[in-house]
Amino acid sequence: MTRSERIVFALLAAYACGxxxxxxxxxxxxxxxxxxxxxxxxxxxxxxxxxxxxxxxxIQVARGxxxxxxxxxxxxxxxxxxxxxxxxxxxxxxxxEHPLAGSLYxxxxxxxxxxxxxxxxRRSIESA
Amino acid sequence: MNDKLSKEEIExxxxxxxxxxxxxxxxxxxxxxxxxxxxxxxxxxxxLAFLFVSGTGIMEGWLDxxxxxPEQGVTDLKIRTLLVFLLFLCVNLAMTxxxxxxESLVSAISIYLYAIATRFSQFYEYLTLEDxxxxxxxxxxxxxxxxxxxxxxxxxxxxTAPDRDSLS
Numbered sequence: 561m562t563r564s565e566r567i568v569f570a571l572l573a574a575y576a577c578g579x580x581x582x583x584x585x586x587x588x589x590x591x592x593x594x595x596x597x598x599x600x601x602x603x604x605x606x607x608x609x610x611x612x613x614x615x616x617x618x619i620q621v622a623r624g625x626x627x628x629x630x631x632x633x634x635x636x637x638x639x640x641x642x643x644x645x646x647x648x649x650x651x652x653x654x655x656x657e658h659p660l661a662g663s664l665y666x667x668x669x670x671x672x673x674x675x676x677x678x679x680x681x682r683r684s685i686e687s688a
Numbered sequence: 689m690n691d692k693l694s695k696e697e698i699e700x701x702x703x704x705x706x707x708x709x710x711x712x713x714x715x716x717x718x719x720x721x722x723x724x725x726x727x728x729x730x731x732x733x734x735x736l737a738f739l740f741v742s743g744t745g746i747m748e749g750w751l752d753x754x755x756x757x758p759e760q761g762v763t764d765l766k767i768r769t770l771l772v773f774l775l776f777l778c779v780n781l782a783m784t785x786x787x788x789x790x791e792s793l794v795s796a797i798s799i800y801l802y803a804i805a806t807r808f809s810q811f812y813e814y815l816t817l818e819d820x821x822x823x824x825x826x827x828x829x830x831x832x833x834x835x836x837x838x839x840x841x842x843x844x845x846x847x848t849a850p851d852r853d854s855l856s
Contacts, residue, residue: 605805629794636795637802643767683791 576614583607628682635675724843731836735776742769797837
């Protein structure tokens with residue numbers, strides 16, 4: 561991995577950890593918007609997808625194996641959930657007033673940009 | 689020797705060059721395996737069937753047989769139709785220009801997996817024994833495009849494997 565890739569990867573990992581932390585707080589029953597919460601199963605699905613992508617990419621990085629397609633898949637998934645959140649079930653998962661949730665929501669476009677950048681860079685390196 | 693081509697020769701050259709245009713679905717399908725070709729056609733058929741059916745009330749009618757609230761916490765049908773249309777467009781354009789084809793397929797499978805996971809999760813809380821057969825049909829219908837996507841990705845990786853091996 562190049563230096564810029566390492567920096568982007570560290571930032572993405574930090575964001576993913578923050579997101580998973582938010583999910584843990586949700587399961588612990590803290591700052592959930594129960595009156596707006598659509599389903600606990602959708603929450604579980606999202607936790608499962610974020611954890612799976614994070615683990616699979618980290619394992620491939622650690623093994624030194626190609627992982628560009630996984631980053632592409634993660635970027636697409638991120639885009640689909642973004643569309644879903646903002647067009648259909650906006651702010652239905654967490655109370656956006658909470659500092660952690662608020663900052664993660666505010667940083668989400670930046671996170672998606674970094675993910676797309678990482679996918680394009682890694683794909684061009686691996687297919688070159 | 690006269691190096692200028694006659695009008696007939698220029699027309700013949702243009703016609704033969706047109707027949708092997710690299711930016712055509714026909715050519716890019718031709719260079720792939722028969723399995724990939726058939727899967728590609730089948731995937732297009734599935735997408736077109738979904739786009740056609742989503743405009744009618746057939747899907748919601750079928751869902752009424754399963755004891756689940758269709759609108760709760762699940763992506764709206766219009767958004768799903770939009771996503772399917774975009775992915776359909778992406779995969780076909782990628783095949784036409786032979787660029788970002790595997791990336792389009794991977795994006796499609798990622799979003800599709802998420803969509804069916806959330807769709808199925810909606811039912812877990814409400815399913816009863818009487819809903820088993822409509823739900824099984826519902827699952828089977830969703831597994832067909834996923835299988836086709838997996839086959840297409842495998843075939844594409846197999847096709848590009850010699851290039852990767854020769855570079856490493």
